Amino acid sequence: MAPQRFHEQFDQIQRSMPDVPLAMGPDDSSEFMYEKGVVLARDGEEARVVEDTVRTHFTAATGLVADHVRRAGPETNRTGITRIQVGDPGHGDRRGDRAVAGALRALREAEGRAGRRLVSRNHVVSIAVNACPGDEPVPAPLTQRPNPAAAEGVHDADTAVGVLVIDTGLMHDYRSYPLLAHTQGDAQVKETDDQGILQQYVGHGTFIAGLVAAVAPNTDLTVRGTLNDAGAILESDFGAKLFEAVDENGWPDIISLSAGTSNGRTDGLLGVDAFMQELREQGTLLVAAAGNNGSATPFWPAAYASLPEYEDVVLSVGALRADGEFGACFSNHGSWVKVYAPGERLTSSFTGFDAPVPYVYQHSTYEACRYGFTYVCTCQAPRHTGVLSEQGATAKADQVMFEGFAHWSGTSFATPVAAGLIASHMTAHKEADPRVARRQLLAANTEFAEVRGAHVPALVPPTWRPAPVVQLASGA
Template structure:
């Protein structure tokens, strides 16, 4: 991933979490953000052991201060996790890597990871964006197009979208007539310009509704703060959502974090164990870092105990022939679906809303691909980009009046979720995990992603988009 885009997004997220000292991970883990000077542990004896082990290691190591080691807060009631301070967040060097090394030997003896970073989980167009939305022509329909069939409250499939909230005028888009949930907290600034990522949850709901009209969709604004949340808080918010609405048939989640650990996220342990014992299917975006580093929670799909309850989804490019340039990939990604230049509901159905681009496009694909990807086109200059004077200076502004095009695994995930829901209706299936397994078993489509032939889902109402980038003026 292009480092300049990552740094732009880092500053954006840091402003949304002003009281949390954040730092970026090593270069070999693109998109990794976490809380500086803090490690995340389970409560009880494990927390005490980690605290003692880190303090002992810091006592013996020059330059590290054992007095900084201590619990930040008590274990959370529902998740059991707690944060342990391992350094002065206002200091220079981040001490988290030192602290994690201090407990590695004990972890190897016990066969269980005891501590980890307190990651920032973010929507999958945030710290690793596919692109920003583009207004769709008024003459253009949704893509995937709205499927036939009606809504039956007695048999409707329950879908919970964990994302940003619904825009105020979402009911003006007919497919969202059976969609409820949280309102987007703030849509525009004092100047009336749309904030970045507003409409993300609405766009996702529109995709699910288009593919599966017989759904009751609830959108929860769990990620309204620039699409970012600390791992230590995320499971609690997920529990709040399912406690409020009940466990649905399907959860569509387009957020996560890269992480090199192979056993998941400590902060999500409790939620994932309860998910495993329910009948709910979690459909999760694979992330947009163009990397094979696991992206959690999508990567739980590769763990045997979660293989039937988590479906990880990567993105196909606009023509559907292969993987999108930005999509994460690897054996932990179960299936790929269209995720580039999809068209769905955004905002401005009642009154058009202006938007100013935050990022600039590139002269070459930032992931090294050689097709007409969204890195390149449509060209625009953004507010956050350095060197705007070299690309036209003034940031570009557009108007949204309903539908938009957007790209990312954020939107491939609800394509898969919609297809599972549609199958449940078509075949009278009540178990979403069985429906997902049968959907994948019946899928004959394949696509090439980074040299591998992988399963691909291409909805019958989806139209391939073949883009030719116009030549730049001489």
């Protein structure tokens, strides 16, 4: 059964995609969300095989209708993916889609013969997933230094490392933060609602850009608003949007990506397969967030780092808690997560530099850690009541004012810290190849942390200030 937080986020993402009926998967769990009534297949012969096989499978005995099976969208040359409708998207509810599940079962034998996957759900790729990133932003006073603080160094247009952030867009007042003077990109769409209150996730990309700039001053930062719509996008669209992001300015040295999804598999996302293959041929390094499900289930695209052909192409990043000694409670983990970086209660640029802006919390905190940890974590503190959590109740959601900086937690923010450290290494060692810089940085690293009993590499900026954690009981 999906936890309350996941249902709250499901409702929010569904409202941002009113024309796309969504379901939870698999089977009313909180692993992922996907489009009802639709599956994905590669263009051409494989799409035909999927259609024919599903039609044959959908007989009266299954209770499913073969007439529903048809192309649901135009074939695309760049991503090589076709949407195929296999059922009525209006049937069923959020707990799952029998037609999609039946289509996946129908193709198992054909996939065995082909030796590779032929069909996939159309997953929702999101910056949220089930932990909102790790928490919601908390105002930080302008008198408090960012954390990590700005590293020494200057921007040099001739040697600056190109970093592309694929996320939400830039807030209107981002240039009021001096570290972002050399940042360009897309504007955040509709920062506030009709009452002038900040919408959830809108400052995500600006916060990330501030972290990269603080850790690596000699960077040319570009922020693309690929995830402006509540931080979510369908897998069928995501691959095309990734191509658009790199086509705009060319392939950068480093891509920082703080979004993804699990899919219950160990072979990646069908919708981004073409992009990942082209990425492999480029010199770009993809630094990707491991996700905030507190789970060992692979989270894509970050988990491509565990596939041999992408070992040097993708770096997956988990989050350390505030003291840097252990993994944050919300961070995904497992052998597919290659490094960890500070990701709990970081301080960076947000919005409100020009004029204070109100924000109303969406999710209530919990009495105890959702993941069973015994330190005072972002599940519990700082305390607030959220509007999505208290529907039908008398409790009033908490409202705060942002005046520039924010504290925020998530693997979303550990990721740009790691990307910044690689960029900084490139500058310091005059290394032009980000993949070589990644290998050098990890080989020279001497910092480690404990995550679920395993000792893992920890990438920690010199300017990051660890904070003590409050332990409620013995253990971590």
